[in-house]
Amino acid sequence: MGAFSLFGAPNEGVFDIEAALEERYMEALNFLNVEDEEALKKAPRLLKKLAVSGHARSQHTLGTLYRYGIGVIENNKQAIRWYKEASEQSLPAAMLSLAESYIEGFGVEKDYQKARSLLETLLNPNATYDVRVEEFGVLRKTKSRASYLLGVIYSSGIEVEIDMSKAIKLFEKAAHTGDQDATMYLAITYAEGKEVEKSIEKAKEYFELLDLQSSDALRRSLDLVTVPGADNTEIENLKEYGEEMRAVISQTIVEMQTEFAKQVLYSEGEDFDAEFAAGLLELAANGGYAEAQSELAVLYYRGQGVEKDSERAVRLIAQAAEQGWVMAQYNLAVMIEEGRAEKQDRYQANKLLELAANQGLLAAQLLLDGSGEKSVLNSSEAKELCIELAERNDARALYSLARRKMMGWVMDIEMDREKLVELFKQSAESGYSRAQYTMGMLHMTGEVVEQNIETAFWWLKSAAAQNHPLALHHIGICYAQGLVVEPDIEQAFNYFSRSAELGLDAAKNSLAVFYNNGIHVIQNEWKASELYLEAADKGDQTAAYNIGNCYLEGKGVRRDVGKGLEWIARSAEQGNLIACSQMSHIYEEGLLVDFDAVELAYWREKAAELGSRLSMKQTAMNYFYGKGIPKNRGKAAFWITQYINSNGLSDTNRLSLEGEHENFADVQKLLPRDYSALIVYADLMADADWSGYDPKEAYRILDDLAVKGFNGARFRLAKLHIKGGFAKANSKKAYSIYKSLFDANRSSDLEIEKSLAGKAAYYLSGCFAVGIGVRASEVKAFKWLEESAYYGYGQAQYELGKRIVFENDPGKLSEGVNWLIAAANQGHNDSHVVLAKLNLETPIPSLDQETIIVWLKVLVDSGSGEARTLLKRYGVEYKVPVTKPRTPRDDEGKEINPYAPIEAA
Numbered sequence: 001m002g003a004f005s006l007f008g009a010p011n012e013g014v015f016d017i018e019a020a021l022e023e024r025y026m027e028a029l030n031f032l033n034v035e036d037e038e039a040l041k042k043a044p045r046l047l048k049k050l051a052v053s054g055h056a057r058s059q060h061t062l063g064t065l066y067r068y069g070i071g072v073i074e075n076n077k078q079a080i081r082w083y084k085e086a087s088e089q090s091l092p093a094a095m096l097s098l099a100e101s102y103i104e105g106f107g108v109e110k111d112y113q114k115a116r117s118l119l120e121t122l123l124n125p126n127a128t129y130d131v132r133v134e135e136f137g138v139l140r141k142t143k144s145r146a147s148y149l150l151g152v153i154y155s156s157g158i159e160v161e162i163d164m165s166k167a168i169k170l171f172e173k174a175a176h177t178g179d180q181d182a183t184m185y186l187a188i189t190y191a192e193g194k195e196v197e198k199s200i201e202k203a204k205e206y207f208e209l210l211d212l213q214s215s216d217a218l219r220r221s222l223d224l225v226t227v228p229g230a231d232n233t234e235i236e237n238l239k240e241y242g243e244e245m246r247a248v249i250s251q252t253i254v255e256m257q258t259e260f261a262k263q264v265l266y267s268e269g270e271d272f273d274a275e276f277a278a279g280l281l282e283l284a285a286n287g288g289y290a291e292a293q294s295e296l297a298v299l300y301y302r303g304q305g306v307e308k309d310s311e312r313a314v315r316l317i318a319q320a321a322e323q324g325w326v327m328a329q330y331n332l333a334v335m336i337e338e339g340r341a342e343k344q345d346r347y348q349a350n351k352l353l354e355l356a357a358n359q360g361l362l363a364a365q366l367l368l369d370g371s372g373e374k375s376v377l378n379s380s381e382a383k384e385l386c387i388e389l390a391e392r393n394d395a396r397a398l399y400s401l402a403r404r405k406m407m408g409w410v411m412d413i414e415m416d417r418e419k420l421v422e423l424f425k426q427s428a429e430s431g432y433s434r435a436q437y438t439m440g441m442l443h444m445t446g447e448v449v450e451q452n453i454e455t456a457f458w459w460l461k462s463a464a465a466q467n468h469p470l471a472l473h474h475i476g477i478c479y480a481q482g483l484v485v486e487p488d489i490e491q492a493f494n495y496f497s498r499s500a501e502l503g504l505d506a507a508k509n510s511l512a513v514f515y516n517n518g519i520h521v522i523q524n525e526w527k528a529s530e531l532y533l534e535a536a537d538k539g540d541q542t543a544a545y546n547i548g549n550c551y552l553e554g555k556g557v558r559r560d561v562g563k564g565l566e567w568i569a570r571s572a573e574q575g576n577l578i579a580c581s582q583m584s585h586i587y588e589e590g591l592l593v594d595f596d597a598v599e600l601a602y603w604r605e606k607a608a609e610l611g612s613r614l615s616m617k618q619t620a621m622n623y624f625y626g627k628g629i630p631k632n633r634g635k636a637a638f639w640i641t642q643y644i645n646s647n648g649l650s651d652t653n654r655l656s657l658e659g660e661h662e663n664f665a666d667v668q669k670l671l672p673r674d675y676s677a678l679i680v681y682a683d684l685m686a687d688a689d690w691s692g693y694d695p696k697e698a699y700r701i702l703d704d705l706a707v708k709g710f711n712g713a714r715f716r717l718a719k720l721h722i723k724g725g726f727a728k729a730n731s732k733k734a735y736s737i738y739k740s741l742f743d744a745n746r747s748s749d750l751e752i753e754k755s756l757a758g759k760a761a762y763y764l765s766g767c768f769a770v771g772i773g774v775r776a777s778e779v780k781a782f783k784w785l786e787e788s789a790y791y792g793y794g795q796a797q798y799e800l801g802k803r804i805v806f807e808n809d810p811g812k813l814s815e816g817v818n819w820l821i822a823a824a825n826q827g828h829n830d831s832h833v834v835l836a837k838l839n840l841e842t843p844i845p846s847l848d849q850e851t852i853i854v855w856l857k858v859l860v861d862s863g864s865g866e867a868r869t870l871l872k873r874y875g876v877e878y879k880v881p882v883t884k885p886r887t888p889r890d891d892e893g894k895e896i897n898p899y900a901p902i903e904a905a
Contacts, residue, residue, distance in 0.1 A: 040071040059086035060094040076107030112159040119150040147174035148182040191260040200279035254289040274305025290325035329356040360403025395430035436463035457484040472499035505540035529556030544571035580607035601628030613648035661752040695725040735773030758791030797823035
């Protein structure tokens, strides 16, 4: 009989039907989760059947597929049709989708009344919905979104009277049930105080909630820890990405808080509210945002909106100055001069003012010139000062205005770069050295203006005449290299000396080069090392690199490899690509120190981060093979993609993969495309066990290379055809490729090509064993297994040998053992174990017991418990595990990075 039983309980059949529909619905969802064109087509076909039968969830999902064109042709009217069908069955998610469609006008005319009716019905506290237990979370989110949308309608007065009281209640309900848009709206609304009474407490509450919700949403979207089969490296990559995104989200929120604070702080009349601004700035300052710390410090300094607290003001301003915030640098200098802040080497007033003036802060320049009033300023007051003096054509103010407009600092960015150049030029022509230096560098580099070395030299010399340190150094470089002028070592030395006397670290390094090599002066390696050290201590990366090499060579200092590596590592960490390359070379060659794969991998990745194209490929290979760093497919894919998509030199030393052979002329002909890089990328895309799996992309690359005759690409293409997952997958093609590879390489004089023939034969055996691309045949499968073993393929030798041995035919035992020994001699671990067991039963004359013990020890080293047991049977105790009692350690609980560089400072 059918599902309904004459004598059964009245609802048994109904439950059976519902269960069956749900089962088919989940099957359709599984099709949607498979990255395969055929699967995407199957999903809507199955959903259509279920939708027609009245299954509400299928109707809603089908509507969504039509809405976004997934597996079907995009059709908003079809989407609306199925949303309506599901809504009539009171499916909450469908009611929400239909309401959104009426609001947005997708597939229907905009109709806010119908949208409002649907949303209010959905939110009716007396309404009940037949929702499965696992869908309770979805229902909660659906109602939360509905509350937000209804709040938008009432707050905007769309075809209804504006009702802010009702809207706020709806927004609050949505916010407290997880809708981030509602939380954002409330945070902004309470901060602005335009539509509701301004409330710092409410603004704080919703900004904090927004931060929490954003972080939680990100965590949930990236959390793969509970997913079966999730790869640990992928989880780590996602966590790393999550941390980066979390920082971006938090940064965005503190920027918003600071902007709202500045709006009320710099408003006039009733809108001015220092206390409210201080509350928002506290939030942002606690989040480590430098601008907020700087602005809040001024309020504490003045006792504006908060109780006056000079100590707190100094602490905040110092924190912001530490992050390089220009207003904080200026204000800290003022506080030092006033005696409110302690004078320290790092915070000498003139140095801070110089830093601020160089970034375009007019107030700092005025103090340096002795023409400004020594007073703490907020960012608005500093801007007004700049505008006021710029209107009087003050050269310093024009430079400051240009810098502000270039960076968008407390004023709009000027998109017309020619206007910015005109401001810099006005300032330079009025004799301001910073502007002259800027004009010189613009003409030197050809940024914005046409490159003109002669004009650049003229502007730089004008600035140098006013003792601008950087300009002096650049003029020295021009004389040293013969740019525009005839090479003049004496002039170069003089300009470097003047710049160094003014404290420029780069000039000290350049001067040290003269002493180190005896250029224009008597060679003095001790003087050179002294200058290198002085500049390196202040953070000059080139000087750090040079003094490091002085220590390695014992030039001007006592030879000390440790100190040398420390300084070169510091230079590399500061962004010196040459230093990164030297660190890599040192650990790769093993000359000054022992070879160290971990250090080598670390410094290569650093070099890759600094833009070295060759290091990008080397780093990708390290992650791909697990050399010096754990295998990580995500990072391997990232770096190999960076390498492929960037311009520059190709790694011509490694154009084929380890253990593979391709015709050298063919590989060279492919350049600038790098064959080995493309193959690694294809291998990653073809790996079904990670999130980056993309068989279509793998096929595109491998098919292109296979057509050009590359054996490695052809072999991989055959495997990809068997694995499937893309529209053009064809198992017959796989068989054909394997057969052609065998035929083409079986008679080669090269052992590596013969081994490829053996590998192809092994896969041909597999094709016949299970009928892939050919009719299954046990006889042919065995024949190809024998061929593979004959051509030296270790896995085939192992399988063939094991099969013969366990046939228990005494006449063939020796043959089987010989195949196993052949595989074992290639390092086949399973063969080692089988032979060890066989030798215990019946000694194998051709196999020495000591050899077996060596094999087993290697396996124990790799973690094999079975090998340890076998060793015991051979009477060998090796690496017996010892359980040590736990003892407290000082560093217990500390996170240690095993891949951090040992010598890095």
